[in-house]
Amino acid sequence: MKLDYINEENKFNEDEFEELTEDEIYLNKGADAYQAGDYETAIRLYQKSADMGNITALSNLGYCYYYGRSFPVDKTKAKECWEKAAIFGDIPSVYKLGDMYRYGDLPQNLDYSHALYKRAFLLALDNMDNYYVAPDAFLRMLKYYPEEISDFGYSPIDIAAHCVIGIKDRIARGDNYSGKVLSDAKAVLIKLLDE
Incomplete structure (x- = not known):
């Protein structure tokens, strides 16, 4: 399905995204917003993409929760996002879970952290x-x-x-x-x- 727009504020030429699926369009526009520091827009677009099954968007939501982009830091929600995405082989989710076990965001477990780093x-x-x-x-x-x-x-x-x-x-x-x-x-x- 081609989109004519993502939202009223952010129009784009649909030919530019002809090869992308709808979830990828939301993901890419979310990444652009994130890089520009517009975390509220990024989160909204990542959530739409994740709701459509995009694993990278789910992983990116984990980063937003972990670093408190536009809402308080919530490492439990970050972990939940990363665990779901890691099941599908999302590399950043795997190594970020490794970080959580290494640095004590979760009960420290260096063996598990090591296994996650090796998997990533x-x-x-x-x-x-x-x-x-x-x-x-x-x-x-x-x-x-x-x-x-x-x-x-x-x-x-x-x-x-x-x-x-x-x-x-x-x-x-x-x-x-x-x-x-x-x-x-x-x-x-x-x-x-x-x-």
Whole structure:
């Protein structure tokens, strides 16, 4: 179904979205609103997309709850969104659940966190060109379990370089939230090169 508009305030040319499904249109417009800092619009659009079955939109709602975008921080709701999306292999949901178990948002369980990071890493290997999700999954393994990367047939230095390039690419494409992640990836790469 083609849409003539998303809402009265945000008209667009439907030809621009000819290849996208309705849920993908809502997801993309929600992401644009999020990057612009219009979290209320982003949440509304993500929710519409998630209600249509879009797993990425559900994962993005988790971020909104976790970081308190337009409403109070609610880590329980973030966890619920990420658990639902992780079932379908959403990479950010898998590693964000790993973060919650590592950093104590949930009862700390480093073994479970490790398993989640490894799962996200393996999923990311199948999606290496997706610079919006793969570098973050790679970075967690690089920071906490670099010795295991070679078990999967990859050099930690190559994975770290891939992270830096990917994060730079998404920043160049307008991602306003990846500056610290880029600094972390560069630090990991420098450390690996110095060893």
